[in-house]
Amino acid sequence: MKPIQTFLFAVTLAGPGSLAFAQDAADRAAKPGLQIELNDAADVDGTCRISFLVENGLGADLSGAVFETVLFDAEGAVERLTLFDMRDLPTGRPRVRQFQIDGVPCAGIGRILINGAQTCTGEGVAEGVCMDTLTLTSRTDIELLG
Template structure:
């Protein structure tokens, strides 16, 4: 992610999905393009199966996101077939905190992309 592309927004890229035992490990590349650090951000996400049906709702805790520094976050989703994951929708941020941080910085100015076949939107 180029710094100029991330300026003024929170950019989340689904970078990889790898099977691990009976789980799927989702790897996200995240860039906080705001001028201030985000201390905590937790997103509600909806995961869809290959038939387009909701498989589950879950929370992804991205933790602390320093300004202008990329971070990789991984989430182990139990009982999920990575190959059957067709789509992830970010419903919004259930937590978004930090000095000078507004809810719009986490959800309203969100850029979502995917490097794999799984669609990501919000």
């Protein structure tokens, strides 16, 4: 059996949803740039904990990535402006980053806007590349835009 056939066979054994997940991961990996997915939003003790899946496809490690972020309430009004520090992001290795939004349940957040990159540093990383190549998606009811 050829290696690709072995991979597809293993994915098929894992279930039909696994093949879609593997294809989604392959599509993201093939796309150069920085991908941020709002993966989860869960209420924890009256606050909203949001989880991001971040994938660095820039071809260079990021030693720091901090994004200016605007949270909008369910009615569309600005709730707060804050910074999300994604820390270091090695190239080709997905990272999950979590943030707790104090005093706001998840139902109170309608949209999250990545307003800009305050910091985007790494050896060989061009200025502006974090925002110029940014792709945003959401698996939640909260819209992620930039």
